[in-house]
Amino acid sequence: MSRPPETGDDAEGSLFEAPPAAEQERMVEAILFASAEPVRVAEMNARMPHGCDAARALEALVRRYEGRGVHLVRVGEAWAFRTAPDLGFLMQKETVEMRKLSRAAIETLAIIAYHQPVTRAEIEEIRGVSVSRGTVDQLLDLEWIRFGRRRMTPGRPVTYVVTEAFLDHFGLESARDLPGLRELRAAGLLDNRPMPGSEDEDAAEAQGEMFEDES
Template sequence: MAETAEESLFEAPPMGEQERMVEAILFASAEPVTIRELAGRMPHGCQPTEALVHLRKRYEGRGVALMKIGDAWAFRTAADLGFLMQKETVETRKLSRAAIETLAIVAYHQPVTRAEIEEIRGVSVSRGTIDQLIELEWIRFGRRRMTPGRPVTFIVTEAFLDHFGLENARDLPGLQELRAAGLLENRPPPDAAQPGDEEEDEDQTDMFEDEA
């Protein structure tokens, strides 16, 4: 009898109520929230993972969407309604070409060491460039390589994924998709390869603008 009473004390709320709890937590959070954080805030016995599945379906086709960002979850404006936010005043500054290329290499080749970044770019990478990207919270240190010297690696952050509306780095668009979206110039710069070459040397500055 005592055992039954103890179990009833920790009986989880109905799934519909769990959905409401997850919804409330995510709406009130400025940053994406992990499942572990959700479980820590919700009553004992709740299943935030299942609640997220139901909640995501419920928001399909709505003005906001429930998105997975890395290992966390957040509500974001539906992609097709982004134009409604264009009236917001945002001061932007463009990253240097070195920063753009470094960020792109980290995003597409992570985890990657500084030496590997320099090998891909063909030129050295200044400490200031990497420090700038770390300060912007778009890249961070990854695990050290189990090679001589144990060099540190770099990976993109959840802030980077969130900025570009990506669930993970595997969702990064290809070159043709970037051109179709207007994020890359179709006309190569004067010093770029001639048509027919395979080098991807277009100016990607517009893609990697950061908010000041």
């Protein structure tokens, strides 16, 4: 027996009824696979039908992809699929050339990462030397730093913060996950020379291989 057409309030209710949870998960999965960059929850909700809850769908997908070849990970305020850490060797290419950043760029990037939001004057105060425009431009071109809000101080100086691309490159969920001094030394990523002007060892020293740029 065929179902009679919906009318009145019933028709209006079904029109705005959110898709089933399983369908919402498929939608989020499709959006993330199709995107070359991490996607924010608000952007997913904007793309999906009315009433969808991308955040809840993400929670289910995180559990579904546990132990798989790809994981669903958070990158700053966005989400992306990434190769499982133990399978990273499969993605390596013998032709990859490792180009190290200059010491000035490494120190500048580390100061921004550990002290953000930070102004150029504050970077120079910590380093003890001036910061060249070329150093900042290089980090901006890499899309590892971006301009933050201007300080409500005389001159309204612009601040710098690290980007989601920086977090994604180093496999970090947020800047709070940056390693401390002991972790960097234990991993062999930091020598015994302190960063110029640094007083907080656990929050300001970083150099060498940690900030290598793959090109």
